[in-house]
Amino acid sequence: MSDHKLTHRPHIAWWNDPFYRGLVYQLVLLCVLLVLVYEAASNASQNMRARGIPTDFGFWFKTSGFDINLTLIDYGAASSTYGRAFWVGLLNTLLVAGISIPIATLIGFFIGIARLSANWLMARLAGVYVESLRNIPLLLQLLFWYNAVLKPLPNPRDSLVMPGVQITQPDLSTTIIASLMVLAGGLLLRRSRAMQGTGTLLGNVFGSVLIGLAILFWLFGGALLGLANVGLLHLSGSMGVFLNNRGLILPEINLVGGALELSIASLIGLGAAFVYRAIARERQRQTGKQQAVALIMLAIIIGVPLITFGFLDSHVTIAYAELRGFNFAGGVRVSPEFAALIFGLSTYTASFIAEVVRGGILAVPQGQNEASAALGLRRGLALKLVIIPQAMRVIIPPLTNQYLNLIKNSSLAVFVGFPDLVQVFAGTVLNQTGAAVQVISITMAVYLVVSLFTSLIMDLYNRRMALVDR
């Protein structure tokens, strides 16, 4: 387009000028597109009206009349509207995504790092995990967890019961035998340190196994082998935890009074912990002395609300579930549908995240590893302080993709009977109201907004982590 800036322009008609011509073409294209979109929309609504299909959003305020078995907000078939059902479904979708994303990230990072481990067995196991999970369609995995693992659990009357634990004085002989076993294990470990080759591995394995057995023996005596229990812990009664084909049933813990004070105390504790971290870091920068940060932070975060609780006039009630009629009443229940969905989504997405993490770590030059080893950093510290921070720059963008995939894949919930947005809104609501175009448009818009919002957050995080050019 630089030719119009020339002072000596040859006189040409404007429609032969490439600048105007381009402009006209684009305008025409835009017009045609707008006309097409308008035509399609008005045609659809005209046809829908002609066939007596609702074209408005009036259904949003009508009473829904159906029940949903997991609701995070108040909802009742008789009192709530289709709009309310939409929010219930949306919150359930967000709940699934919100729980699955951290779990998938944790498993993914662990497997990704494990796959690079020098330990042959660990690296191979991680490899098998990744290759098998990411190559089987997610829907099949969900159906597997739901139909093959969770549904064959016993019915409520034959529930698996988690036994209660009582602490008793262990026999003196138990303690002596356990101590001797620990001693022997320790000696083996110590000896194997000095040896070379396969002897090291065998010594390590036997030593660790011996110590493990000693601890189990001290805790449970011979109970695990069906002999008399002469150990520390005795199993009896029930803790109120049951597992059956209706799900995992836990006691319900309720706080009576003082909720506001405790949440304020928790916030103060959290703030104080971060203030402490900043102070500790500053001190380390000035003096070079390392401070114990993590443990003290944890102590502050837990300690402040705990002490506050001691001063408050409030108490905690624990309601145990009990078998009444067909199902357990009271307590909190994690349904098999929910568990299958969370488990399937997390483990599947984790296999992709593991590869992203492995790729990110491999992208950090080998020299960085060697340099941190030369500084005397152990493998764990080197990963934490040197390798992972650099790898994160490579990891975050593809990690965002995996998060988005997880959110979108959560719509497979409908196949395991979990009431997410697609099942409740694009399923039951669509069918009962017949407003297919509106319901599907809203559902698509919601997934778009949730995904874009996730991208935005990850993008902000990425900018913070990106290499700053100075």
Added chain:
Amino acid sequence: MKRIIATCLIAAAAGMAATSSFAQAGKTLDQIKQRGYLSCGSNPGLAGFGLPDDKGNYAGLDVDLCRAISAAIFDDPNKVKFIPLTAKDRFTALQSGEIDVLARNGTWTQSREADLGLLFAGVNYYDGQGFMIRKKLNVASALKLEGASVCVQQGTTTELNLADYFRSNNIKYEGVVFATSDEALKAYDSGRCDAYTTDASGLYSERLRTVNPDEHMVLPEIISKEPLGPAVRKGDDQWYDIVRWTHFAMVNAEELGVTKANVDEKAKSATPEIKRLLGSEGDFGKAMGLSKDWAYRIVKHVGNYGEVFEKNVGEGSKLKIRRGLNNLWTKGGIQYAPPVR
């Protein structure tokens, strides 16, 4: 410049053509004749109503209604394409014109006609919702289902009745909702739910599909009215008449004693009602766009209502459902058809 205008015109024309092609929907009957077959929305997995056999041939009460319509139009009961639909997708398929008639054990309700733009053309099975439970639970009534988990199919009146019934009787329950009846039944069979609910007719056939049918029983309560029948889109009265009168012709044929076996003989009968029905007197098919022997074709190829009922869900089938409400009005039921005249 000319080129620009030309491009514009072509694009606009293409746009118009693309959008207007589905605005000009012709009459349903003309479309079917032109296409050469009837497109019938069917249940892919409900024995007695709509279920393909091992060769892929659909059979059932609803299926035979579609075959009867095909017989009335084409003089051939097999010019039907059965489109398998889930409960959730069925009305959208009908609204959008993917199918001509929906004969998929759909319940006739006010909102489905008023809000969904559909018309129900009659009731070919009077049903009601019931529950199936395990015998070993020793429950004799649905009112004893306090705290039970109930498996149910999504997008059905069943899902709504379930909520109504338990709420009005002040019983707590957990509804576990699945997209297809197949998944809901599997979940019930595996023990995920204490009870399975659907229309009573469905319960009989679904019970036979459990691993051990003898371990299950159907509770006596019927908690709702479920008039099941074929539905069509609003806006084509002629097509609505054809579907409605196909059912009525079958009921009238039973009432008049015209069967698949004796229809040729009966066509020569002197009884005026039979003559009018079978087209040997007058031309009652013409106004519906059909031939005058439309009802003769239906009975000849498919049979009367009673025959179809017995073959699919009655004594001639595995379900062995008694006629009950679905008997003729002259025999204690409520199946009643206006006369052909």
